[in-house]
Amino acid sequence: MENTPNAWSARRSPPWLPLGAAIALVVLALAIAFALLLVRVAPAPAPDVGPGATLLPAPRALPEFALMDQDGEAFDLRRLQGRWSFLFFGYTSCPDVCPGTLAVLRDVHAELADAGIGVEETQFVFVSVDPDRDTPERLREYVSYFHRDFVGATGAPQQLDRLTRFLGVHHRRSRTEGDPDYLLDHTSAVLLIDPAARLSAVLSDPHDPHEIADSFRRIRSLGGLT
């Protein structure tokens, strides 16, 4: 049989073993070198701006648009210049998500104000995607309930769409046209616009006032525009 002491001793150092070990070592060395290369080549990791916030790699300048605010004044691109804006899209007939998010933003506003970051640096804008029902008067009552400095804005569908398409904000009626109590599906994220009127970050659901305030402070401290 093969299994004799002689055969055994012959197998103790088979001729392929040193070659196999050498190949394995080379492969390992290559793998380590490749991994090190990857680490060097990979872009610097995005700064940590908090769990619910996604910072755009490069801020994106908003297009021109023409809406109207709760006092009947023009609300356009210029209104987003010179300070940070928190934008939220919804409608006043929404009983759950919209008042919930505006209550969060009310608390964000309070936390930032306590930290000395006031209206000269930030504004909070509720954009109604339901211009048929949300008149400026109704918007004024609605947003001022959350804070007197909050802005409400809406406008013609094509003007709203200029803004929502650019920002990736979805909105669509979910009940038939004839129903006066139709509902709207809408994006739940809050969008952070920098003082140069550029989309800077997306603040995703679920929203927490302290997390949003913290994310904002981190984003603002990254430099660039103030």
Add this chain to the structure above:
Amino acid sequence: MRLRGAIAALALAGGLAAGPAPADVTVQDAWIAEPPPGAPAAAGYLTLVNPGEAPRALVAAASPACERVELHRTRVVDGVARMRPLERLEVPPGGSARLEPGGAHLMLMRPQGLKVGQTVLLELRFADGERLEVQAPVRRREGHGHSHH
């Protein structure tokens, strides 16, 4: 032994004659979020607890404080909040079901000037025909603890 057996049999017979008495669903933490002025709908939240052994289901609600009450559920799918009518909210035996911000909720259509400090009477209607009345205080909506499920 024989006596104890007889008592057990009597008890069993009595129980059968009366039918299995359904343990009542109880309501906890009912509240109405104060609607902003001019808002045509307010939201109501509560927890239903079912201590019984049979499943129960909330199917409708009503209140003298508004035109009508609808049952809805919010879901956030791919970053889009979608609110849809809810046919029934199951309350499993020995379990509970929550109506909470960002989830299932009561929608009070055209509420009549609800303000913090007021109390709203809600009538909850279950699939088995049971009706339950509960007083829900109107509260200010808090920003923290707001979540979606």
